[in-house]
Amino acid sequence: MKLISHRGNITSSNDELENTPAYIETALKTYDCETDVWYQDQKFYLGHNEPVHEISKEFLLHPGLWCHAKHYASLQALLDIGAHCFFHQTDDYTVTSRGIIWAYPRQKGDKNTVCVHPHELDIEDVKKFYGVCANNIKDYEDIA
Numbered sequence: 001m002k003l004i005s006h007r008g009n010i011t012s013s014n015d016e017l018e019n020t021p022a023y024i025e026t027a028l029k030t031y032d033c034e035t036d037v038w039y040q041d042q043k044f045y046l047g048h049n050e051p052v053h054e055i056s057k058e059f060l061l062h063p064g065l066w067c068h069a070k071h072y073a074s075l076q077a078l079l080d081i082g083a084h085c086f087f088h089q090t091d092d093y094t095v096t097s098r099g100i101i102w103a104y105p106r107q108k109g110d111k112n113t114v115c116v117h118p119h120e121l122d123i124e125d126v127k128k129f130y131g132v133c134a135n136n137i138k139d140y141e142d143i144a
Helices: 021-028 073-080 136-141
Strands: 002-006 030-042 043-046 053-055 065-069 093-095 102-105 113-116 130-134
Touching: 002 113, 002 136, 021 030, 030 073, 065 073, 130 136
Parallel strands: 002 030, 002 130, 030 065, 102 113, 113 130
Antiparallel strands: 030 043, 043 053, 093 102
């Protein structure tokens, strides 16, 4: 099972550090990582609600990074550089640029789907997924 850190979080949510380059890099040493990406004024940024931390396109091409495009311009720019990316808001499911289904929290899935916030589902349902994305991703090492 693919283990994906949510915004760089490993053991719990940390609003101050999540979506920061150093925090993401630490998570990527052990796990894949989902991060929120903005594209504005021909530059990439990390940040959940707004662009905050400028980042290079090389950073976004790390093979373990799952880039959550925060708006259309971000999605197009990420696709243009070949980053692994997706866009969604409250859709039950979306498909990443590498053909993996990304499920909204509380949605069921299977061997080609990533479960987001797996604590909201029964563990037996979570075990059916391709991967999980969580703030406490370390807690899911036993089912990987």
